[in-house]
Amino acid sequence: MPEIEQFAAPGSEWWRSAVIYQIYPRSFADASGDGIGDLPGITSRLDSLKDLGVDAIWLSPFMTSPQRDAGYDVADYRDVDPLFGTLADFDTMLEAAHARGIRVIVDLVPNHSSDQHVWFQEALKAAPGSRERARYIFRDGTGENGELPPNNWESVFGGGMWQRVTEADGTPGQWYLHIFDATQPDFDWTNEEVREEFRSILRFWLDRGVDGFRVDVAHGMIKADGLPDYTPPSDADSMGGGEANVPYWGQDGVHDIYRDWHELLAQYDGDRALCGEAWLPTLKKTSLWVRPDEMHQTFNFPYLMTAWDAKALGDVIRESLDDFGAVGAPSTWVLSNHDVVRHATRLALTVDNPQGEGIGPHTPNKPDAVIGLARARAATTLMLALPGSSYLYQGEELGLPEAMEIPDEYRQDPTWFRTKHERYGRDGCRVPLPWEADAPAFGFNDTGLSWLPQPDEWATYARDVELADPNSTLSLYTELLALRRAHGFGSGSLVWEDFGADAVAFRRGDVHVVANLGTAPIALPGDATFLVKSQPFAGSELPVDTTVWFTRG
Numbered sequence: 001m002p003e004i005e006q007f008a009a010p011g012s013e014w015w016r017s018a019v020i021y022q023i024y025p026r027s028f029a030d031a032s033g034d035g036i037g038d039l040p041g042i043t044s045r046l047d048s049l050k051d052l053g054v055d056a057i058w059l060s061p062f063m064t065s066p067q068r069d070a071g072y073d074v075a076d077y078r079d080v081d082p083l084f085g086t087l088a089d090f091d092t093m094l095e096a097a098h099a100r101g102i103r104v105i106v107d108l109v110p111n112h113s114s115d116q117h118v119w120f121q122e123a124l125k126a127a128p129g130s131r132e133r134a135r136y137i138f139r140d141g142t143g144e145n146g147e148l149p150p151n152n153w154e155s156v157f158g159g160g161m162w163q164r165v166t167e168a169d170g171t172p173g174q175w176y177l178h179i180f181d182a183t184q185p186d187f188d189w190t191n192e193e194v195r196e197e198f199r200s201i202l203r204f205w206l207d208r209g210v211d212g213f214r215v216d217v218a219h220g221m222i223k224a225d226g227l228p229d230y231t232p233p234s235d236a237d238s239m240g241g242g243e244a245n246v247p248y249w250g251q252d253g254v255h256d257i258y259r260d261w262h263e264l265l266a267q268y269d270g271d272r273a274l275c276g277e278a279w280l281p282t283l284k285k286t287s288l289w290v291r292p293d294e295m296h297q298t299f300n301f302p303y304l305m306t307a308w309d310a311k312a313l314g315d316v317i318r319e320s321l322d323d324f325g326a327v328g329a330p331s332t333w334v335l336s337n338h339d340v341v342r343h344a345t346r347l348a349l350t351v352d353n354p355q356g357e358g359i360g361p362h363t364p365n366k367p368d369a370v371i372g373l374a375r376a377r378a379a380t381t382l383m384l385a386l387p388g389s390s391y392l393y394q395g396e397e398l399g400l401p402e403a404m405e406i407p408d409e410y411r412q413d414p415t416w417f418r419t420k421h422e423r424y425g426r427d428g429c430r431v432p433l434p435w436e437a438d439a440p441a442f443g444f445n446d447t448g449l450s451w452l453p454q455p456d457e458w459a460t461y462a463r464d465v466e467l468a469d470p471n472s473t474l475s476l477y478t479e480l481l482a483l484r485r486a487h488g489f490g491s492g493s494l495v496w497e498d499f500g501a502d503a504v505a506f507r508r509g510d511v512h513v514v515a516n517l518g519t520a521p522i523a524l525p526g527d528a529t530f531l532v533k534s535q536p537f538a539g540s541e542l543p544v545d546t547t548v549w550f551t552r553g
Helices: 039-044 046-052 087-099 118-125 192-208 254-265 283-290 310-326 369-383 414-418 456-461 463-467 473-486
Strands: 005-007 019-023 056-059 076-080 103-108 162-166 172-177 212-215 273-276 332-334 389-393 493-496 503-508 511-516 528-533 546-552
Touching (some): 005 310, 046 087, 076 087, 087 192, 103 192, 310 493, 310 503, 369 546
Parallel strands (some): 019 056, 019 389, 056 103, 103 212, 212 273, 332 389
Antiparallel strands (some): 005 493, 162 172, 528 546
16 A cells, blocks of 8 residues: 555634633532532542543533523523532633633534523513514415424434414414424524524623633534425434434535624634534545635544444545545534533444434343453544544543443433434443542542432442553553643644554654554554553564554664
């Protein structure tokens, strides 16, 4: 194989090469002791993130919400939910993060609001065709008396995507669209009043000093004209991504919204950034979200969803660098988040598990935990050597697996309820973190309360235990981030190398990176000097499910 050099898109903005750590506030750290994580809890643990070596944090929703979907149902976009603290707590956290050189990205949920949002409550009281209803997607039903929904769309969380309302006079009335839960009505983004409201919301948080926004469901805000019927394949991921021409995903009209937001962010100093959650069928289409006048980043879900296969992984890395680079954007790299099975479990799955389905007590063919952790460490060691920006999900630095044995009575994901317990959903990746092995709730708080039960075996993953172990996953992540920064791996180029069909291998300057995704050891050069190994081994043969960085001579 000839050596081929690939470059990351050039530029000096911080977001092009940053390592960004996702905090799921409910499950990170709980200062109040009520069993739900909060903003003061985040502030109290920022030194741990500074020691880890991340450049920025992204906070999943903490805004006012009835919490029907863990905060992704926002009732007030300009305030903090009392569960998480106050605006003053947010300002304190933001200042403390900035003092440690850590930037802060906040989650924005523009596709839909909570049904408790003042606008939706006004819409329910208003008449069909009113200004209040025009902020959302209300339609008359079909059938003889409007008793059938306007089309056949199925909700991401299961069941229909339409909910009928009772009008002010008590009669059955119009239907409203909700891609997700019925308590999450979709905004109508063809309405200029909606667009102006979100410009104001962006300014509110930018004026407070946030460094950017992660945009939830960035591919769902515009629906196809006429809302035509659509039936997805039975094995489709819940957030789309595998199919083309879905009438509620990836419509061209979203790009006008992001061009508008790009101009707004450009009015602020400090290279404020937009990152989109857009599940799309190809990397080439994904790259359209990050053209120079649109978003700055978008999540690389094709990379996240790639199987543990050398050819597939090499191909998606090459394609990512080519397609994002072609529009002047950095590729992003991500292996876990709050919506997918943790990669310490997912990479050992032997059967298909579509995004959003989850894993639970009755899932057949449970993955091997030892294989999963080895592959997870190897995958991260490979990922953090790639040029571009990397995202880490809280707890992956501890090697946390998916919590598979959550009892039914504790589950909270709407998917579990709307599918009548057929799909477990996402609770398993959202269980509160273990900080201290011998503390109540493993140090999540000092009361022992936890909104989702923590597995007993997580004591072995507690941060204080891993800090004391030079071979722990936490020690590996800390070493990788320090080396990544020292070698400038977030930018620049890589040169592909050939270590056989079962390897993904490239060179970054004088550092060689080799990952073994096969079933037999791979011979390495005898003069290799190892900088980091994803798992300990002796000699010069690279074990399976292992990645190394090394120099020669």
